């Protein structure tokens with residue numbers, strides 16, 4: 001029997017309806033709700049993601065602010081944009097779109113974002129709270145994946161989860177989240193990555209696989225235990241076509257699988273809206 005689809009688009013739409021109600025309540029109390037985005041350079045997919053994030057904001061009544069810097073922008077120019085959003089009362093929270101053209105400065109830039117305005121949950125303070133199972137703002141993609149699993153009553157508690165990839169935005173924080181003692185987590189998490197030779201040997205034990213590798217087809221159907229749940233969170237492109245980390249045949253073996261489009265991506269964006277609303281609410285109390 002082919003796998004059921006984990007429909008992130010529908011859940012994201014429902015989350016946006018709820019966010020809209022919260023935004024209206026806040027606005028009624030005179031509290032602004034705004035998301036800032038900082039984009040450096042002209043990478044096509046990044047510009048597209050940022051545009052989608054602004055569209056989400058307009059749908060839920062969140063005001064959006066955008067700073068677009070040239071590919072050659074200096075560290076101090078980027079930090080100036082960060083400071084501007086840190087200081088702006090209209091910006092509840094903001095993101096610096098990653099990767100930056102110069103990845104070596106990412107750490108310093110992220111470090112300067114006020115933790116309370118860190119819509120991505122990637123500031124060391126927020127990541128540190130996650131390490132302590134005391135979340136501040138959760139990273140969007142990991143939080144979105146957990147919500148999506150919960151929506152389909154897929155429990156990870158005590159089960160074997162294998163995460164493919166250890167990047168800052170997905171693999172690493174997802175491993176922290178799912179292995180934490182937070183409600184609905186408590187999973188037995190294994191992280192594999194490009195330096196692990198035979199990932200198939202480890203994947204075949206998994207009840208839940210999350211791929212955040214960005215390597216098309218890295219999750220082959222023969223690696224997947226019958227009835228396992230498989231989430232594809234990696235992105236790579238063939239020209240403009242988004243490719244999945246999941247080989248097509250995975251859907252023949254798995255019990256649940258994310259679609260190539262409309263799975264994790266919309267959940268990431270919905271969590272970004274949620275984090276922004278949360279930041280505005282926290283400031284309001």
Ligand SMILES: Nc1nc(=O)c2c([nH]1)NC[C@@H]1CN(c3ccc(C(=O)N[C@@H](CCC(=O)O)C(=O)O)cc3)C=[N+]21
Nearest residue numbers: 049095096097098099120242261262263265266268269
């Ligand atoms: N600071 C930072 N925060 C991020 O959250 C962040 C980032 N940098 N850099 C890049 C990645 C990538 N990312 C995506 C978000 C939504 C979709 C998405 O919604 N995709 C749609 C459609 C994609 C399409 O049509 O091309 C889907 O999956 O259905 C994809 C990718 C956020 N990222």
